[in-house]
Amino acid sequence: TPGSLLQLTSPEPQRAGTAFWPTPFSSQGLVAEFTTTIAGAATGADGMTLLLADPARGATPTSVGDAGGGLGATGIAGVAIGLVTFPTQYVGIADNSQTSSSMNWLATNGSIPTLRNATRRGRVTVANGTMTVAIDGTIALIRAVTLPPTVLLGFTAGTGGYFDQHAVSAVSITTGGSAATGILSMTPSTIAFGTVTTGTTASQPVTITNAGNAALAFSSFTLPGTPFSVTGLPAAGTSLAAGATVVATITYAPTAATSAAAAFTVTTNVGVATTSLTGTGKAAPAVSTVTPTSINFGSVTRGAVATRTVTVANTGGSPLTITSVGAVAAPYSLSGAPAANTVLQAGQSVTFTVRFSPTVKGIKRATIVIKTSAGRTNVALTGTGT
Structure with missing residues (x-):
């Protein structure tokens, strides 16, 4: 029912739970949106997945994978988008086999909002063989994947010696369309300038990419304040063609022997991407x-x-x-x-x-x-x- 939670695991040790849509559908043009709720006391574990299971390799709507680090997904053939909370938290894309008892991570990213004792909105899109994963509107992963033409879509979760309740809600799935959409990516997601002498500068490039198959439009840019600056940006309201990139330059120019941290954010009609910035100013030597x-x-x-x-x-x-x-x-x-x-x-x-x-x-x-x-x-x- 609207607003209700679909519980995958109760807060008990060594549990695995799954919930699948009963019939398979086309993986072409897949867009999946969902809200996660991972809650528990003390140290929780282990996490949950959105699983695009392969019925041609034995997956069924009643398949259940391994508990613990298996996140309820290992042993079910398919591609899993994991939200992991133990022993560290990260989002990842895994290609699981029917027999494996561990997650085969293709890509991971730990620079995401806290997953435990919070609700997060996930969005997974598949276009032209590329999967994009966003958390709360910010792109976390972009990875080329191979999906079967038909998938079973489900959610899985697992607990081990530590445990949480894992649940999903507000699930929205669309598929079978042309998937003509822009996909925003900005790399790197973190720039650490290290120690820079006051009165000098250090610069690093940041690459903004449209990994989709349609143009995206730049809505706005949230610039970091002094001692950081950004040059080479397009104007707000302009477009970035499918497959095109823009390379901007971020400069750190410390004027005091202190640490600085800021963020550079790009907002478009298809999502938001952020690069975190850090640097430490070091006083120039005596002369x-x-x-x-x-x-x-x-x-x-x-x-x-x-x-x-x-x-x-x-x-x-x-x-x-x-x-x-x-x-x-x-x-x-x-x-x-x-x-x-x-x-x-x-x-x-x-x-x-x-x-x-x-x-x-x-x-x-x-x-x-x-x-x-x-x-x-x-x-x-x-x-x-x-």
Whole structure:
């Protein structure tokens, strides 16, 4: 009855349950929609399937597969779309044989909404040998499959040492049509940029594909905020032909040493696809910039004093430690030099004075050695006493 649940397993251990439509029908142009309810306390198990069973290989409307990880489907020949909750959760497409006692997964995806203690809307479409599985309107899997021309459609579930109640409702099945429809796919579903230095960028492509046999229309794009950006997108309201692709670029440009997470979502007339984004900003290293690196005092009269200044700046993005500023011998001297282990934050600087006070005639040379956590810099000094 409308709104009622079709229970496949009760919340008891080692149970398997199935429910099939009594007569087979064509697999061409199949569209199946259904609502799942998987509920239980503590750790539940094991999951359920939408099973497209093959009557030519022995499947019947009363077939029951294995409990536990068999999800009530193993041992029944056909293609199963599994919603698995133990030991981890994922959606998968499996090609089962009549004799196998384990699921032969062709493809799986764990980046889906929580299945337990929640209701989820599933949609499975088959067009031109391609199966598309969506959960709550978001494409989870697209996989080429080989289906018999005639299938028995049913739902199965299994429990093991842990258990849940598995049920379906609001089932809608259409088949036999031309299946002229667009099928939205976006890959990858997750982009992890890793650690990126602030002030630099990292980019990754994302491919939007129409895997169907009719055009789809872009309704809108939900863009991630800073520090992520997306370029290369078509305009909303435009179409993507059957079999065509669009490659956009997602860029991560961190400005702070923090973690960031966001999502990029494409909405079309045939569904929604999302790519999750993560990245961590890393502060740029400290950079020691000393100016000038040579000073020529020229000619200075004996007994007079000439002065110049030297600046040490941190032009990087992390703290800079000035380990030491080496002393110089007469006739040179330093005034206001930073103490050992002085720390300059990004953008900070310190300036000190160099004096040349000759007492004899002739050229005098010296070197100021400045050591920092970013390296060593020498400042060459030259002056002539007259």
